Amino acid sequence: MLNQSPWKVTLVLLVCLAGLIFSFPNLFSRDTVDGWPGFMPKNQINLGLDLQGGAYLLLEVDSQAVVRERLEELTNEVRVALRGAGIGYQGLGTTGNAVTLTLTDPSQRDAAMAALTPLNVATTSGSGMSMFAPGTLGGMELDIREPAEGRITLALSEAGLSSRISAAVTQSLEIVRRRIDELGTREASVQRQGENRIVVQVPGESSPESIKRLLGQTAKLTFHFVDLDTPVSEARAGRLPPGSMLLDSNEPGVDGQPMQYVVKRQVVVGGESLVDAQPTLQTNEPVVSFRFDSAGGRKFGQATQQNVGQLLAIVLDNKVISAPRVNEPILGGSGIISGSFSFQSATELAVLLRAGALPAPLEVIEERSVGPELGADSIRSGILATIVAGIAVFAFMMVYYGPVFGLIANLALVVNLVLVFATMSFLGATLTLPGIAGIVLVIGQAVDSNVLIYERIHEEVKNGRSPISALDVGFTEAMRTIVDSNVTSFIAGIALFIFGTGPVKGFAVTHCIGIITTMFTAVTFTRMVVAYWYIWRRPKVLPI
CATH class of the missing domain: 3.30.70 (Alpha-Beta Plaits)
Structure with missing residues (x-):
């Protein structure tokens, strides 16, 4: 009990110091932390949708x-x-x-x-x-x-x-995540739900409509040569060759209706060959510049080299954006997409092309918006609950176990909470309203471990053991119960995280992290503090 090896003490103190360092950035705003020197930790706990507001969308893949x-x-x-x-x-x-x-x-x-x-x-x-x-x-x-x-x-x-539907949902999940990330949104949550649905949560997003617009487009880009041998009038009358198709254009015709093109079904090159797309200006008009990979650029160059003078239709989601004439071979593997773009629409198109095309359209099944005011109320309520729970537990431990052991238990509780926040910050975890409930539960779990230890020490004192023997037996024997109870709780938390969704996952994260930090404080920190207290005071009777 009294033999605390230097390496173990050093390790415990380093863990506590690391906890203080990594939890420290949460006391400041994001802008302040970003201005800190590079060697300082800058990770903060991210607030979930229910705490800072934002957009919630439930999407379904069109199987x-x-x-x-x-x-x-x-x-x-x-x-x-x-x-x-x-x-x-x-x-x-x-x-x-x-x-x-x-x-x-x-x-x-x-x-x-x-x-x-x-x-x-x-x-x-x-x-x-x-x-x-x-x-x-x-x-x-x-x-x-x-x-x-x-x-x-x-x-x-x-x-x-x-198999194909499952693969399409998996691919859609990744593309939706890339599109959200391209917007620079911090800590958006994109998760699969059921067989063919995707849940998107974007905390802090003030414009849910822009998210819907971004995700509502398939963004399937293809290049086709225009079928100049088939007039549009014949195609409209149903006389369409098997290898061609009639597509609308974004450009209005003389009758005010969208212009139409007869294009060949054969794809010259597809959007999957794109490696970059950026909004830019050409003659003061917003356009989108694109660049193919080596294979796509070679295919594009060969096609334009063999079809000089032909019209090349740029098709996005079965609509012709533009159909420029190939005046000379395009061998550089890059080009320009022009049309009636605003700079915002050009930027959105570039984002879509960089992220890739969805394998199938997405339908918005459910949409919710959470205002920042509601999130602020949730934070205030959660903080109040945590403070009240903390004060109540502090007071109980001081009254029931006295100023010495009660103070040690409360000190371990503080260290436990610091380590919880530090771990969540280091991992970049998202704190939700159920997550706050998990932190309140952590307060009870942390004290429960100390209660088991103290009660066992109390029993050993009543049985006539000496103070040092009672402390040693109390910590040793109580550890079995503490480990068993925490392991079973941890297994339940892992199951909640794996099979749960949304708020359930938020609770599971703080629950599991809290169990790990509780085990650390109960097994190492509390034992170390009690040992040094005993060496310092050498009491004849334990004040417990």
Whole structure:
């Protein structure tokens, strides 16, 4: 009990000093802390949405759009494969979650199967017999029904659908996070909820509409050559070639309606090849400059080199932003997107392009705004609750265990709270209203450990042990109960953090951090202080 090794004492004091240093920045404003020298810690506890106000959005990924896009891709792949093999077909299109077609010559069935095999799909006959091993496209299968009539169906299996939707939600989650981060927003929370929903919380955001506008765009950028052989009038009348599509433009026409372009479906280069996009000015007009990676720049250069004089349509979310003429090859891998931009819209477009395109549209299911006044009230209430709880616990310990052991317990409680705030600051954790409730609970947990120790010491004194023996047995035996109770509580806190969402996670964070700091103060700090007190006073009777 009395043998406190120098290295252990030094370690305890260093931990307490580090706690003071890392919690210190929370006493000052963000602007003040940012002006400190670089060697000083600047991390602060971030206030959650419920404490400083902000925007809350619940988004849902349009899973049907994921399916439609995959079916369109598969339709094009089938068209290219069969044409390349010289196999005639008719009625190629989508039905439900499948692509269907009919061979003009049913005798070409085996040749059609051989041409479609490289699509990496599982193929089955109408009887369910597997003809090829499953491929890499995640559950696609080629189901031949009524083979005598040459009808072929490529259907998306349930496993394939689930895999693609899950991947789309995961990708959307990352892109939403990048878009929010591009705005420079501090400590926004982006989390998955359920199978296809995303929760976005942006503390301190004064304009939720800008967040909705930023997240509401898919931002799928593609470059296509304009089909100059097909007049827009014919496309409107339904006479549209299979390899072309009719798209609206952002530019108004002579009749006041949006201009339309017939563009080729083949993508020259996609937005996934972009490595940078920045708003800039050209002839005093806001534009967006972009730059491709090496592969995209090479592909873009080859396409423009082979199509000098053609119109190149820049398409964003199925709308033509502009369609400039290629006057000369663009070999530098960079270019300019011009249009009727304001500087704000050019900036937002650049943010969208840098963050990447969403694999599917996002729909706002729920929207909430929390005002800063409400957050300030929550902070005041939380601080008041913490102060009242602290004073009540301080008073109880001083009255029940006397000025010596009560003061030591209260000192350990203060150190515990300092370490909680320091840890949260160091980790950049977010403090929420339930998190404040967790801190109040930490006060009770910290004192509870000291109560267990003191009660065991009290029992040993009543059983006739000497002061030093009672202290040694009290700390040793009480530790088992303290460790058991704190470990079980920590496991429950981890479960809350893993499976909980939003406010539950905020509570779990402070709860788990509080348990760790409580174990430190009970096992090391309180024992060290009591040992040095005993060496200093050498009491004949313990005042407990």
